[in-house]
Amino acid sequence: MKNKLIFNLLGLILFISPSFSQNRILNLDDAINIALENNRDIKLAKMTVEKAGAAVDEAFGYALPSLDLNGTFTHFLRKPKMPFPDFGALLKNATYSILFDENVIPRDNSKFIPVETQLQSFAQSNNYEAQLLLTQTLFSSTVFRGIGASKIYFNLSKAELNNTISKTVLSVQTTFYGVLLAKQLYEITNASFLNAQDNLRNVKALFDQGLVSEFDMLQAEVQVENIRPLVLQMENTLKSAKDGLKVLLGIPQEEPIEIIGDIVYTPEELPDEYDLISEALQSNFGLKSLDLKKQVDEAFIQIDVSEYWPNIAAFGSYSYAGSSDKWNFQNYSSLTVGLSFSINLWKGNRTKNRIEQSTITYKQTEEQMNLYKDFLITQVRAKYSELKRVQTLVDAQNKNVKVAERAYEIAKVRYKEGTGNQLEIQNADIALKQARTNYIQSVHSYLVTKFEMDQLLGRTNQEYLLKYETE
DSSP, rough: OOOHHHHHHHHHHHHHHHHHHHOOEEEHHHHHHHHHHHOOOHHHHHHHHHHHHHHHHHHHTTOOOOOEEEEEEEEEESSSEEEOOOOOHHHHHHHHHHHHTSSSOOOOOOGGOOOOOEOOOOOOOOOOOOEEEEEEEEEEEEHHHHHHHHHHHHHHHHHHHHHHHHHHHHHHHHHHHHHHHHHHHHHHHHHHHHHHHHHHHHHHHHTTTSSHHHHHHHHHHHHHHHHHHHHHHHHHHHHHHHHHHHHHHHTTSSOOOEEEOEEEEEOOOOOOHHHHHHHHHHHHHHHHHHHHHHHHHHHHHHHHGGGOOEEEEEEEEEEEEEEESSOEEEEEEEEEEEEEEEEEOOOHHHHHHHHHHHHHHHHHHHHHHHHHHHHHHHHHHHHHHHHHHHHHHHHEEEEEEEHHHHHHHHHHHHHHSSSHHHHHHHHHOOOOOOOOHHHHHHHHHHHHHHHHHHHTTTTHHHHHHHHTOOO
C-alpha cells in the first residue's frame, strides 16, 4: 500500500513538473505590450497626464461661481469699552434747557452739569452671525489665461507620455533583437561545432582504415576542442541577453522565457533624405514636446502680464445674526448685492521682474528646440547613411555565405578523395562561420538602425500609443 502511494505521488510529480518548467514564449509584440504594462516611466507619465487633466478642471473652476458659508459665535468674557460723552449729564442738561426755555422754572445756569467722557460698553455678551456669500468672476485675465495654459500643459503631458512610450518601444525592439542576434550567433557557433564533430568522426573512420595519418586525426580533435569554449561562451551570452530583456520587461529573473522571431532582411527602397528630415521635424515626439513646452512658457508670460489688468466680480451676501446678554437673542437678517473692482497699481516691480523671468524661460526653451532640431537632423542623416551602407553590404554578405558554404563542402570532398588536408577544412569552417556571423550582424545592424530611424520619425505603432490614450 505504501509503495503504491509513493508510486502515485511520483507519477503526479512527473505529470505536473513539465508545466512548471515550460518556457514563456514571447514574440516582439508580446514583449512590447508587457513592457508597456510594467514600465515605471510610463506609469509616472500616465500619472502626470491624469494630474494635468485635474489641473484643467481646476482652472475651469476659477471661472465658475463660488459659494461660501461662514459662521461665527462670540462670547465676551470682558466687554470692550470705548470713551463716549456721559449720557446722564447730556440728558439732565437737555431737560433743564427745555424747562428754562418754556419758563416752567426760573433759569439757573448752575443746574447745568459739565459733560465729560466716560468709558462705556455698547456690546452684548453673546453674538452670532451666519453668512452665505456668492461670488462670480466677471472679468479676470489671470483666470482666462490660466484655463488656456492648463489645456496646453495637458497636451504637453500627453506628448511626454507618447515620447516615453516611443522610447520604451525602441528599447524593447533593440533588446529583443539583441537576444535574437545572440541566439543566431550561438546557433552559428554550434553549427560550426557540429561540423567539427562530424569531421572528427569521418577522420577517425579514415584513420581506422589506415587512410589518413594520426596527425590529421589530432588536428580534427584540436579543432573540436577549440570550438567547444566558444559554444559555451555564446550560450552564456544568450542567457545574459535574455536576463537583460527580463529586466526591461519587468519579468522575474527566475522565470524561463523563449524568444521567437527571425532576423530577416527585407529589401526596400529608402525615401529621399530630405523627405525623412522633413518628416522628423514634423512628427518627432521629443520635438513635439518641446514645442508644447514653448507654448506653455508663452502662456505663463501672458498669465504674469494679466496682473496688470483689473479683476471684476459680482457678489451677493445674505447674513443672519443675533446678540444678547441673557441668551434671549434679538435676531435680524440682511441681504446685499454688488460689484467689486480691483487693480494693482504697484507691487514694487515684482510683476515686471516675473514677466522678465518668464520671458527668459521662453527663450531658453526656444534655444533648446533649435538645438534639438540640429541634433535631430544630424541623427536622421547618420541613420540614413548607415541604412544605405548596410544595404550595400547585406547582399554581398549573403553571397559570401553561399560561397563559404560551397568552399566548405569542396574542402570536405577533397579531403575524402585524398587531395586535400585538415588545414583546408579548418580554414573553410572558420571562413563559413565568419561569413554567417558577418551576414547576421549586418542584417541586425540594419534592423536596429531602422527601428531607431522610425523612432526619430515618430513612426511608433499607433496601437501602442492608443493603449494609453486619454481624452
